[in-house]
Amino acid sequence: MNVYKGILNHIARYVELSESEIKEFISILKTTRVKKRQFIVQPGFVSEYRNYIVEGSVRVFYLDDLGKEHTVIIAIEDWFFTDFYSYIHRTPAEYYAEALEDSLILQMKYEDVEELCSRIHSLSQYFRLFTERSMAYSYKRTISNISKTSEERYWEYVNKYPQIASRVPQYVLASYLGISPESISRIRSRS
Template sequence: MIPREYQGLFSNIARYVTLSQEEQEQIAAIINITPIKKRQFIDQPGYISPYRNYIVKGAFRSFFLDKDGKEHTVQIAIEDWFVSDFYSYITRTPATLFVEALEDSTLLQMKYEDIEPLCGKIHSLSEYFRVSTEKAFAYSRNRALSNLSMTAEERYLKLTSMYPGIVNRVPQRIIASYLGMTPEFLSKIRKGIAQNS
């Protein structure tokens, strides 16, 4: 029997592919449930990302430090998302990103050495990861275009309309970093929106 904590992951997979009960059990057998404390890192530069991490509960951010030591947030992730330094995971090269828990969280972790051979045996699982990787790439491209074509206020409004609760869970400085602006500028935007609503 598949543990209750795995249901979100298998519901996510079921949006794209169909797995038999036996296939689900094979996948469940290689999953570890891992509690993660707030501010704990699950990936760090210099180390190869070892897991596909599915978020059962909590919030994370991926960021890098520029040559001046300034943080640049490239991903904010919440429940029902995968999070890691994906480039490191896929290419088996050292990570360039820090991946940090923003809340006490719970992950389903699947080791590269376990999941990749299983993808060779279970075609539907391989197809699921192909589709989800393509969607992540498309989202990343869309975000890059938004940063170039939208105003700061439009980017903030888009984020809050897509993920309404995120601003209450993620510190303002991290949201500002993700949107490519200073916390002070984000504060002005939020004040302006509040006054006009």
């Protein structure tokens, strides 16, 4: 049950589940260990799982036509990740999800989540509330990316997520913030 503690606490921040609902939810979870640099999602294949990180860190990124990486998600413990468009629409993924560290994840198949949500109102409410908050954050990040300087974006991220900024490689953080690793080095040297 220890491996499920984090995700159950995450759910409990939004809704309350009965013991039987918890057991049903746990029954759809697949525990998977991944090694550093291992891909969990790859373009061309449907993203079968919504993934929750128990231990470790992951990044989700895509490659543009010139082969440049663009990181769209950096996730650590207690975060979800996948290629959500592929996962929801059952279409081939466009993103890679790569473990940045050896990681332990819990995986949920789309069909299993949908089936449980159709029967367990609290679980449906949890996913709705969590999705709404994720969308709100996504909009805020978009505005930050178009209205703030690279230095402002860097310090905003480092101050909000110091535990992530200290763990991930500089090139990953730079890719996520839309700036070069050299710019991060200059920003850090000025502080």
